[in-house]
Amino acid sequence: MTAVLDTDGLGKRYRRRWALTDCTLKIPAGRVVGLVGPNGAGKSTLLNLAVGLITPTCGRIDVLGTLPARGSAELGRVGFVAQDTPTYSGLSVADHLRMGARLNPGWDRQFAEDRIAQLGLDPAQRAGKLSGGERAQLALTVAVAKRPELLVLDEPVARLDPLARREFLQSLMEVVADQGVSVVLSSHLVADLERVCDHLIILVASRVRLTGDVDQLLATHHLLTGPRRDTDRLPADLHVVQESHTDRQSTLLVRTEAPILDPAWTVGQISLEDLVLAYMSQARAGASNNGHRRLTGVPR
Amino acid sequence: MIWFAWRQFRTQAAVVFGALAVLAVVVIVTGLQLRHWYDISGIANCAAAGDCDTVTSAFTTHYSWLQTLLGNVLIDFFPAVIGVFWGAPLIARELDTGSYRLVWTQSVTRTRWLAAKITIVGAASVAAVGLLSWMVTWWSTPFDKMANNKFDPSVFSERDIAPLGYAAFAFALGVTAGLLIRRTLPAMATTLVGYIAARVVVLIWIRPHFQAPLHATGLLQAPGSDSGLVKLPGATLAPQPGSWLVSSQILDPSGHPTNGRIEVRIGDPCVATHSCLTGYHQTITYQPASRYWPFQWYEMSLFIALAAILIGFCFWQINGRRLPTTSRILPGTRPDTPSRLEKTLDRDPAAHLDRATFTAAERPMTVRGKAGGHRQPDTRDGTDGSSR
Numbered sequence: 001m002t003a004v005l006d007t008d009g010l011g012k013r014y015r016r017r018w019a020l021t022d023c024t025l026k027i028p029a030g031r032v033v034g035l036v037g038p039n040g041a042g043k044s045t046l047l048n049l050a051v052g053l054i055t056p057t058c059g060r061i062d063v064l065g066t067l068p069a070r071g072s073a074e075l076g077r078v079g080f081v082a083q084d085t086p087t088y089s090g091l092s093v094a095d096h097l098r099m100g101a102r103l104n105p106g107w108d109r110q111f112a113e114d115r116i117a118q119l120g121l122d123p124a125q126r127a128g129k130l131s132g133g134e135r136a137q138l139a140l141t142v143a144v145a146k147r148p149e150l151l152v153l154d155e156p157v158a159r160l161d162p163l164a165r166r167e168f169l170q171s172l173m174e175v176v177a178d179q180g181v182s183v184v185l186s187s188h189l190v191a192d193l194e195r196v197c198d199h200l201i202i203l204v205a206s207r208v209r210l211t212g213d214v215d216q217l218l219a220t221h222h223l224l225t226g227p228r229r230d231t232d233r234l235p236a237d238l239h240v241v242q243e244s245h246t247d248r249q250s251t252l253l254v255r256t257e258a259p260i261l262d263p264a265w266t267v268g269q270i271s272l273e274d275l276v277l278a279y280m281s282q283a284r285a286g287a288s289n290n291g292h293r294r295l296t297g298v299p300r
Numbered sequence: 301m302i303w304f305a306w307r308q309f310r311t312q313a314a315v316v317f318g319a320l321a322v323l324a325v326v327v328i329v330t331g332l333q334l335r336h337w338y339d340i341s342g343i344a345n346c347a348a349a350g351d352c353d354t355v356t357s358a359f360t361t362h363y364s365w366l367q368t369l370l371g372n373v374l375i376d377f378f379p380a381v382i383g384v385f386w387g388a389p390l391i392a393r394e395l396d397t398g399s400y401r402l403v404w405t406q407s408v409t410r411t412r413w414l415a416a417k418i419t420i421v422g423a424a425s426v427a428a429v430g431l432l433s434w435m436v437t438w439w440s441t442p443f444d445k446m447a448n449n450k451f452d453p454s455v456f457s458e459r460d461i462a463p464l465g466y467a468a469f470a471f472a473l474g475v476t477a478g479l480l481i482r483r484t485l486p487a488m489a490t491t492l493v494g495y496i497a498a499r500v501v502v503l504i505w506i507r508p509h510f511q512a513p514l515h516a517t518g519l520l521q522a523p524g525s526d527s528g529l530v531k532l533p534g535a536t537l538a539p540q541p542g543s544w545l546v547s548s549q550i551l552d553p554s555g556h557p558t559n560g561r562i563e564v565r566i567g568d569p570c571v572a573t574h575s576c577l578t579g580y581h582q583t584i585t586y587q588p589a590s591r592y593w594p595f596q597w598y599e600m601s602l603f604i605a606l607a608a609i610l611i612g613f614c615f616w617q618i619n620g621r622r623l624p625t626t627s628r629i630l631p632g633t634r635p636d637t638p639s640r641l642e643k644t645l646d647r648d649p650a651a652h653l654d655r656a657t658f659t660a661a662e663r664p665m666t667v668r669g670k671a672g673g674h675r676q677p678d679t680r681d682g683t684d685g686s687s688r
Contacts, residue, residue, distance in 0.1 A: 102301065146407065
């Protein structure tokens with residue numbers, strides 16, 4: 001099966017600033033991928049590259065096995081809900097569906113109309129008068145009704161209130177379940193992604209820090225608590241992500257494939273959110289300390 | 301895509317063409333009146349009657365306000381208005397509001413999207429200006445027949461087909477400005493300035509040279525004068541009626557140009573004999589009236605050619621920005637990679653302690669495989685933990 005997103009050494013520079021650096025990823029089909037990172041980490045850049053709105057400065061990107069947005073056929077295979085879910089404020093909801101129908105050969109008119117009715121949107125309403133949540137739903141409807149193989153969503157819920165956010169993610173999950181579409185979804189809120197994603201990419205300061213299936217990530221990361229010891233005396237297959245020490249005790253977040261057998265450690269599970277935060281703060285420390293270890297960070 | 305381009309444009313089109321329809325009613329009613337007044341004014345055979353000044357000045361008073369409004373203001377500014385309000389926002393508004401991210405990710409390439417928009421709005425621009433020019437030309441016919449000055453720069457660009465070229469150019473300039481500047485208001489301002497600049501440049505430096513002008517030279521007829529200063533008449537040598545007088549100069553007996561004034565001392569005998577201007581002659585360059593239509597075509601074609609170049613540039617730009625040209629990794633443009641940083645660390649023994657943390661932080665890690673299956677953290681070059 002071809003990867004939905006396959007990049008190698010991908011980079012994007014805006015004038016003098018690198019928004020994305022050396023990004024190498026391979027995302028298998030059929031996943032709901034969460035792209036997480038702080039604001040300005042390069043999430044939008046990666047997604048805009050994936051839908052062909054911008055071109056890479058260096059490196060390679062393949063989406064569904066071809067260059068993104070090369071022609072109308074390639075455009076038709078990828079649905080995109082852009083950041084802040086832009087719509088034409090002067091056009092009505094029905095006009096947006098008509099636009100989708102005219103501009104996409106694979107348009108599923110029945111689905112689009114049913115979904116608008118189900119959401120309770122008035123087709124005659126102008127998009128400029130919709131609430132943020134309704135506008136996001138409209139944008140999602142347009143993106144899904146073209147029957148894409150890959151659905152890319154760039155912070156679709158960032159501006160929504162918690163209720164609208166939950167409803168949006170719920171309806172996204174229904175779509176995924178119904179149509180078996182692959183999804184790449186970005187957010188700076190891990191809690192949003194935790195509910196819906198089965199694959200995770202952590203992007204901090206223009207670099208990919210971690211990528212993998214969520215189950216896998218949770219199974220290979222452990223929170224160890226035990227008597228104080230130096231981390232360079234740990235087994236070789238134990239990678240310390242984050243550590244903190246008191247006079248007597250050490251708390252480590254480690255990544256390992258092997259089970260933790262040392263009885264001196266109390267092994268705890270870590271939540272996805274804490275895992276993400278650990279990688280983010282570690283990356284930030286790495287950036288500010290020029291690679292030197294940060295000793296104070298404590299996983300929550 | 302044609303439908304969608306039309307859907308976005310139809311309100312603006314309705315406003316402009318509606319206004320043109322209202323204007324057409326005014327133009328037809330007043331234009332028929334003008335024709336009637338022209339027929340009964342006796343201008344057509346005033347030359348035979350020997351008193352043209354009275355009848356023409358009486359006729360010019362009719363609808364002079366409408367003459368200014370239609371013939372000078374509207375037709376001159378309409379192409380600029382089209383460029384500013386239809387051309388400039390065409391792409392810039394999509395970029396401004398972010399809706400380009402919606403429409404450029406539908407199953408329509410940017411080239412087709414741009415082609416549809418330019419076809420619909422561009423055709424409407426040329427059609428609207430063409431209609432107005434047609435109305436103005438028809439309405440002004442009595443005045444133009446009377447003054448016989450359609451070739452004059454003040455009238456030439458306001459009649460017949462030249463405005464079609466202006467419309468195409470103003471629209472194309474607006475689209476290009478919008479694409480390059482990417483913001484609506486600055487693009488509109490740039491369009492206006494650029495359009496006026498182009499018109500002025502063509503008027504002053506290019507239009508007189510569409511065809512080499514004709515020259516004529518003649519002796520000055522000295523008006524009787526006994527003052528100390530003789531002001532020379534402006535253009536005593538007139539080309540045939542309806543021509544465009546490009547330049548006129550008065551040369552002294554030795555052939556040097558004058559500034560139009562000749563100083564004569566009081567009491568100079570030439571005053572008495574009316575011979576002060578003896579030897580002075582005038583030379584004029586002009587475009588004959590027969591070249592009016594070729595010049596209309598040249599003017600229109602020039603601006604349409606400019607418009608075509610701009611539109612071609614837009615298509616090139618909008619594609620050039622999209623096409624990811626294969627997997628190029630340019631030497632020198634690639635940012636520092638973790639591997640290069642790691643090499644630095646390898647040379648520094650004190651840094652060994654930090655390697656595990658460092659690589660975990662700076663390195664993308666891929667955890668592969670299903671739960672319980674074969675798991676292998678992707679370490680690529682296998683340096684992770686090798687020093688422990």
